[in-house]
Amino acid sequence: MDFYSEKVMQHMRKPKNVGEIKDADGVGKVGNPACGDVMFLYIKVKNDRIADIKFKTMGCGAAIATSSMITELAKGKTLEEALKLSRADVAGSLGGLPPVKMHCSNLAASALHAAIQDYLSKKGVALVAAKRVKKRR
Amino acid sequence: MQGLRRQRPPDLRVKQEVILMKVYLDHAATTPVDPRVLAEMRPFFSQTFGNASSLHSFGREAKEALELARARVAKLISALPDEIIFTSGGTEADNLAVLGGVDSARGKKVVCSAVEHPAVLEPCAELGRRGFERVLLPVDREGIVDMHVAGRARGASLVSVMHANNEVGAIQPIAEIAKFAHDGDAVFHCDAVQSAGKIPVDVRKLGVDLLTLSSHKIYGPKGVGALYLRKGVKLKPIVFGGGHERNLRSGTENVAGIVGFGKACELALREMPRESRQLYSLRDRLLKKLLAIDGAALNGPRGAKRLPNNVNVSFGAIEGEGILLGLDDAGIAVSTGSACSSKKLQPSHVLLAMGRRPEQAHGSVRYTLGRSTTARQIDFTARKTAEVVARLRRMSPFKPGEDLSGVDFGGHHEEYVE
Numbered sequence: 444m445d446f447y448s449e450k451v452m453q454h455m456r457k458p459k460n461v462g463e464i465k466d467a468d469g470v471g472k473v474g475n476p477a478c479g480d481v482m483f484l485y486i487k488v489k490n491d492r493i494a495d496i497k498f499k500t501m502g503c504g505a506a507i508a509t510s511s512m513i514t515e516l517a518k519g520k521t522l523e524e525a526l527k528l529s530r531a532d533v534a535g536s537l538g539g540l541p542p543v544k545m546h547c548s549n550l551a552a553s554a555l556h557a558a559i560q561d562y563l564s565k566k567g568v569a570l571v572a573a574k575r576v577k578k579r580r
Numbered sequence: 581m582q583g584l585r586r587q588r589p590p591d592l593r594v595k596q597e598v599i600l601m602k603v604y605l606d607h608a609a610t611t612p613v614d615p616r617v618l619a620e621m622r623p624f625f626s627q628t629f630g631n632a633s634s635l636h637s638f639g640r641e642a643k644e645a646l647e648l649a650r651a652r653v654a655k656l657i658s659a660l661p662d663e664i665i666f667t668s669g670g671t672e673a674d675n676l677a678v679l680g681g682v683d684s685a686r687g688k689k690v691v692c693s694a695v696e697h698p699a700v701l702e703p704c705a706e707l708g709r710r711g712f713e714r715v716l717l718p719v720d721r722e723g724i725v726d727m728h729v730a731g732r733a734r735g736a737s738l739v740s741v742m743h744a745n746n747e748v749g750a751i752q753p754i755a756e757i758a759k760f761a762h763d764g765d766a767v768f769h770c771d772a773v774q775s776a777g778k779i780p781v782d783v784r785k786l787g788v789d790l791l792t793l794s795s796h797k798i799y800g801p802k803g804v805g806a807l808y809l810r811k812g813v814k815l816k817p818i819v820f821g822g823g824h825e826r827n828l829r830s831g832t833e834n835v836a837g838i839v840g841f842g843k844a845c846e847l848a849l850r851e852m853p854r855e856s857r858q859l860y861s862l863r864d865r866l867l868k869k870l871l872a873i874d875g876a877a878l879n880g881p882r883g884a885k886r887l888p889n890n891v892n893v894s895f896g897a898i899e900g901e902g903i904l905l906g907l908d909d910a911g912i913a914v915s916t917g918s919a920c921s922s923k924k925l926q927p928s929h930v931l932l933a934m935g936r937r938p939e940q941a942h943g944s945v946r947y948t949l950g951r952s953t954t955a956r957q958i959d960f961t962a963r964k965t966a967e968v969v970a971r972l973r974r975m976s977p978f979k980p981g982e983d984l985s986g987v988d989f990g991g992h993h994e995e996y997v998e
Contacts, residue, residue, distance in 0.1 A: 447905075455905060461975050472977075476984040477938040479899050479919050479927070483977040499977040503901035503918065507975065 445541030451508040454537065458511035460518070462497040469562030471554040480506040484513070484554040488562055493517050493525055498554070505544035509533050513551035522559055528552055603912040603957045607797075607889060607950035608746050608774060613840065614799035614951075620843040621801065624836035632833045633824065642835045649842025653806050656845040657772070657791060658782040665807045665825045666838050670773040670794030672819075673807040674699040676829065677769040677790040678740055680816045682707060686737040686765055689713040693725050693741045693752070694933040700740050700771055701929075717741070722881040723750035723934045725757060733757075736766040743786070744775035747917060747930040747946055748880030749890025751775065758787035767813060773797055773805075777848030778856060778887055789813040793845075795837065799951065800844030804837035855951060859888035862949050862958050866891050869962035870947075873969055875980025879917075879931055879944055889949040892917075894931075894940045896980035898972040903945050906968030912961050917944035939984050 447455070464485035474481035480502035487495035496518050500510040512533050517525045530552045534540045540549060604612075613621075624645060630638030632646045651661045667673045678700060682690055690707045692700055694716040708714040715732050717725050723745055733739050739761035744751045754770055761768040769790035772781050777798035783791055790813065795804035809815055809828070821830030863886075870876055875896035880886055895903065900916030907914055917928030919942060927941035936944075947961065978984060 452905075455902070456909060458975065472989040475988045475990070476942075476978070477988070479939070479942040481977055481987070481989065499975060501897060501972075501976040501978055502899050504905050506899070507902060 445543070447504055447508070447541065448538035450536075450538040451504060451540065454508035454511040455504045458498075458507055460497050460511065460514035461499070463499055464495060464497050467558075469558040469560075469565070471557030471559070471561060473550045473554045473557055474502070474506075476501070479503060480550055482506065482510050482550050482554045484510070484551070484558045486517075486555075486558045486562060488522065491523075492519060492521050494519075498551075502550075503544070505540050506550065508537055509540075509549050509551040510554070512536050513555050517555055522563075525555060526559055528555060600911040601957070601960060603953075603961055605947040605949060605953070605957075605961060606913045606915050607953075608946065608948035609915060610796050610802065611799045611950055612952075613796075613801055614844060614847060616847060617800055617840045617843045621836045621840040624839050628835075630835075632835055633822070642833075645839050646833055646835055649838045652842035652846045653793065654808075656776060656781065656849045657793070657808060658784055659808050660811070662826075663783075663808055663811060665809055665828050666833055666841075667805045667807055667829055668803055668831075668834070669805040670697075670771070670792050670797075671699040671805075672829075673792040673794075673805045674740075674769075674771055675703045676807050676815070676818050677792060678703040678707070678738060679818050680828070681767045681769055681790055681813075682712070682738045683767075683814065684712075684737065686767075687735045689715065689736045691715045691717060691733040691736040691739045691761075691766070693717045693719060695719050695723055695745050695747075695750070695930045696740065696742055697746055697771060697773070700742070700769075704740070712737075719750075719933050721935050722885070723748045723879075723930065724881065724885065725752050727753065727756060727760075730757060730760045733761055733766065734764050736761065736764060738769060739766045740769040740771065742771040742774070743781065743791075744772075744779070744887045744890075745880070745930060746774045747928055748892045748934070749774070749887035750880050751779065751885050751887065754786045754788065758789075762787070774887060777845070777852065778859070778889055780852070783808055783810065790815070795841035795844055798844045798848045800841040801837045804834055804841040806841070851951075856888045859949055859953070862953055862955060863888055863891055865955065866947060866949070866958045866962060867893075869959070870965060873966050876969075877940070879934065879936065879940075889953075891947040891949075892944060893947075894936065894944040895969050896940075896943060897976045897978040897982060897984075898969060899942050900945055902972050903943075903965070903968055906971065907945075907961070907964060910964040910968070912964055915946045915948075917946065918942045937985060 467485035468488045469486045471484040483499045485497045496514045498510040530549045630642040632642040654661045758768045767789045770788045771792045773794040789810045791808040793806045796802040870893045879892040900918030919927045931941035
């Protein structure tokens with residue numbers, strides 16, 4: 444098994460923005476317990492910006508570190524900007540992930556996109572958002 | 581003098597903070613070489629370095645050491661010295677047993693338990709690719725081969741069942757299974773890598789034809805193992821060359837390693853009664869403390885059906901790799917059945933065979949105790965585990981005990997093309 448970068452270990456030891464937002468504007472849930480990783484991501488939106496963001500994750504070191512990193516990357520960004528964040532951005536900001544983890548535990552970007560979609564669909568712009576996400580991939 | 585006086589005394593307070601209590605609880609993975617073993621090995625690198633096949637004095641000295649080691653290894657399992665074949669380790673011995681022990685004249689069928697180590701499972705799979713029928717014997721919830729299904733071994737050329745499981749420490753009813761295999765004319769192999777040196781292994785009482793041992797699991801060096809081959813049982817080599825080890829394992833013998841293995845066997849045999857008593861007590865102490873953690877569940881049997889040094893617990897709603905890394909930060913070394921720590925990204929096949937759900941396998945942690953484990957280390961480990969589990973639970977979207985079967989939010993196997 445490849446080892447984690449120091450940055451991953453830092454986020455693993457002291458993850459940022461852990462928790463739940465009770466009155467979240469959008470919630471993204473991704474993963475599967477049978478695969479070992481599940482992430483719930485909560486966002487609060489103000490003036491089209493991510494004003495607050497929190498996560499709850501069950502998973503390995505990479506799953507926790509990517510969750511923590513995406514909250515740092517997304518906080519304060521406009522929805523447009525946040526939708527552009529990719530799995531590669533998350534992995535890159537963490538100084539890379541072991542190759543096997545790129546596929547299985549790098550769920551955070553998907554969770555963020557799902558949370559934004561959830562927010563937009565509540566506002567009735569689901570289709571636009573869905574298309575936008577597809578195009579970015 | 582002036583300069584000397586000005587030197588600062590060492591700051592002991594700072595030093596003490598640096599010294600972290602290191603707790604090694606992964607003895608099923610490997611063990612440190614016992615200093616007494618190392619001392620015995622030392623002369624065989626540069627002084628008594630001869631090739632055991634050479635006729636001159638250098639060779640004869642090496643040969644003598646080799647044969648002493650062979651006798652010591654044999655004694656650990658109540659075998660005869662000429663029933664021992666040295667190999668490069670447990671994996672090679674397992675491969676030699678399975679691939680060299682089958683004989684299609686006895687039937688094109690090979691049988692092993694579902695909880696075998698990959699060193700047995702994979703050569704069996706290879707036989708499957710070579711046209712053999714391959715049968716996996718299921719195990720019960722404790723990981724023990726169900727004798728009700730032993731009928732599936734009928735018509736086999738070779739049956740292989742491990743003595744004790746490496747993950748959950750379940751001890752198999754080998755004598756019964758061997759008897760069953762022999763009723764059907766099969767050769768019976770037993771992987772005793774985890775049990776040897778921890779519980780008595782007597783090849784006659786077990787009734788095995790072939791039995792695998794590994795040096796580095798019993799405080800010997802890595803890279804050495806042995807296959808016991810009962811007199812009269814036919815075995816074909818899988819390595820060809822100069823005809824060493826009675827033509828069954830060619831290649832110049834690793835004399836220093838084998839000498840160490842022999843010493844390790846001698847020590848294991850001598851210290852087993854005292855050591856196992858201590859291990860049983862420490863094992864149950866750890867077990868009791870870990871099971872007091874909310875949502876914790878034991879994997880594998882209790883009492884005498886379990887290896888004296890193995891504890892395996894699933895913690896609900898969290899994942900094993902996170903626990904492993906958290907404990908590692910505290911200086912504690914353990915292992916996990918989580919997919920994340922396996923090269924194949926699959927959760928433990930042993931726990932799945934025992935009927936555990938994938939998420940329970942992902943959340944499993946194995947603690948394997950050893951010769952140097954103390955009660956203080958056990959208490960420290962239990963306390964740290966509770967802390968790490970609590971920390972990860974605060975991060976988890978689930979609660980311990982929550983039923984997660986069928987839960988799927990997707991996104992896992994999203995086309996990943998970036």
